[in-house]
Amino acid sequence: MAANHQAHEHHRHDEPESDITLRVKALESILVSKGLVDPQALDMLIDTYEHRVGPHIGAKVVARAWSDPAYKRRLLEDGTAAVNELGFPPGPEGINLIVLENTPKVHNVVVCTLCSCYPWGTLGLPPVWYKSPAYRARAVGDPRGVLREFGTELDDDVEIRVWDSSAEVRYLVLPERPPGTERMTEEELAGLVTRDSMIGVAKAKSPKAGARKRPGNGRAEHRV
Amino acid sequence: MAANHQAHEHHRHDEPESDITLRVKALESILVSKGLVDPQALDMLIDTYEHRVGPHIGAKVVARAWSDPAYKRRLLEDGTAAVNELGFPPGPEGINLIVLENTPKVHNVVVCTLCSCYPWGTLGLPPVWYKSPAYRARAVGDPRGVLREFGTELDDDVEIRVWDSSAEVRYLVLPERPPGTERMTEEELAGLVTRDSMIGVAKAKSPKAGARKRPGNGRAEHRV
């Protein structure tokens, strides 16, 4: 079986890194010279999305909801307000956040089939896989196959609800709190909440499997 | 408006002519060495489809139908048999040919949205445009727009019937006989029948516009 031909073949070889680098440089330079892009604002914006916003925000929100039933109620009722409550704007776009609760009987998965809509304010920028044609194509038609690819096996009697974010609301999945976490602090709990679990392609980590690592599947490593 | 970006950009630049040449050469050589492809049979087959089969066959069929009402009846009733009658096999595949008659009120157009099915036996191999994603995509959803692109304007009260050849029947359009051709011989009439008119994207040529040229939009020139 032809395993991973996607990775290299889907990038056209006629567009080497240096060409696209030149393309973006030319664009930046004309826009700066026309006064449409302020270089300082640009640097600040990049810094925000590369270093400040990320899945650690969502993890904090989830851990709070796991620890505080009243907060969880508010979060499910008005995601935007409840995330704001913790000091985070729900997204630069001023859009509404809706939080979807996973239970033993209902599993939610988020996708954007038409482009790449994603809750930037609570999860940062989406990973490549979320934006890939493969995920966008299959998440709505074959969510069980997709979850299996992520190592997430669900019983047949679990109802899967896929959310295709085609408008200006953004969705965040509230994963189930893993068993065996009764005595963990909120900060420890946040360490179990991965980005993938808040998109809905995975469950939160179980406490044995490295509870104390930072959330975000690589965010942490990248920052070091 | 970005006019004709398709022509060059749709061919990937990472596959220069020489690469694909090597690819096919390697394939031919291993198949010949395994005895799966006989070089002489290969040459004969190529010669047949490059030089012997082509739209001049369809043109002959159409001209006969225009000249002989009894033949036309037989052609519309059983295309395969009627084409055979003139000495042409309806196609190497032994498939059935169905002939669709254009009238002042009904205009037929043929496409294959899933691949490139085409009446090889009566029209030869299809032109690039017939096999292009643009034609395959638009012929079923926007046939009037497609015809306009070919310079064919139809009145709103003309009914368009598109035929998507998705199985193993092949379709040939019998265009309307142009006015002013009453005294032309069958051979002269054949000169008015273009390949495009037998696909249904155009009408037959009017006798003023170069009646004596060979049919086939370029077949003739290529053979010289």
Next chain:
Amino acid sequence: MNGVHDLGGMHGFGPIPREENEPVFHADWERRMYGIARILLNQRVFTLDEYRHSIERIPPSVYLGAKYYEKWAIGATGLLLEKGIIKPSDLKGVKPINLNPTFSLSAKARGDSIFKHPSRAVKARFKPGDKVIARNVNPRGHTRLPRYVRGKRGTIQFDEGVFALPDANAHGGGMILQHVYSVRFAARELWGPEAPARDSVAIDLWEQYLEPEPARSSNGRGRNGRGRR
């Protein structure tokens, strides 16, 4: 636009390309491109609807072969050229990739905000629990009604508020304010009888994408398509 960007339900893209320890950006040009686009959007040089549509208009084989932020670069460059904000000669020898023209280019008109508007002024045609059909329409311009739900029967889950219609706003057509609803479709209604019975897809649809479901015939084409067997 029934473009290759409308990917829901497609096959043939192979396994999902996952990357361990993925960085936020993979190269400096990605970083810059993200920031440039965000600033242009913040400053309303173009609207998000126009920008999305410019990316949809990238030639299909390029769209499917390009890296993510490469599409952002091609779309933004094309849109700025179309609007006359930059000229080809401004790009210092970099040849832009032409976007597919549509029946109505975004041109110089500036669209407006895509964000939530106060909903008092706009009446809602539907309420939660209403049965609806997503219209079977095939517009050549921008739309957020994907092919896989068209003609399918669903149920209104909740009202998301009032937003500008992308179909107009992407083409300089101004702000047509409508309610947007979360509509749930049974997987079997979308994909046929082999889909799991209880699974569903919810999607956010503008009011004009929907019409009320006509009353059922007595011999029962069920809402989720089971009646069609």
Next chain:
Amino acid sequence: MNGVHDLGGMHGFGPIPREENEPVFHADWERRMYGIARILLNQRVFTLDEYRHSIERIPPSVYLGAKYYEKWAIGATGLLLEKGIIKPSDLKGVKPINLNPTFSLSAKARGDSIFKHPSRAVKARFKPGDKVIARNVNPRGHTRLPRYVRGKRGTIQFDEGVFALPDANAHGGGMILQHVYSVRFAARELWGPEAPARDSVAIDLWEQYLEPEPARSSNGRGRNGRGRR
């Protein structure tokens, strides 16, 4: 398979690329590739159904960017490798492009003829004039039921005879013989109320792609979709 090859009704491919005085072949490799494929088909090294499916399984961005006979070369090479008829090392350093695997590869099984079979032995479920619905199914393997007619209502025009079902024959599933019908769909049923009232699309469909149209509800969803307004 809902692949990019299923192009009916798509937008975004730009103008139709016409060429004046077009030769039958544009290069010698095209000539050779045409002949090679024809001989392999004639000799039943693979069936046309398997071959079509191999081309559908070319990675989408390659499929849409490749020249026509280039797709023939990629598909044939991939299929011969899958069947074990050639080995990668036979290709003398030319790196083959992997085809997308499907749930059931064509493997070593040889399919059989796609051509017309005597129809006496096989009963026909439909007759001319019958109202039918094209099934809403989304198989991951080969099929000749394109997406744009699924779930739509049409009328049987004529019976084309008995043929082997491609969905099976492309996967070594043997010869399932069925009637094939020419089915006509009103343009408005397919594309919505903005399509011209009298235009239609006829398409050739295997019997199992169809089911009888259930009797109409009294408040009238018309056959051509006008009732849906």
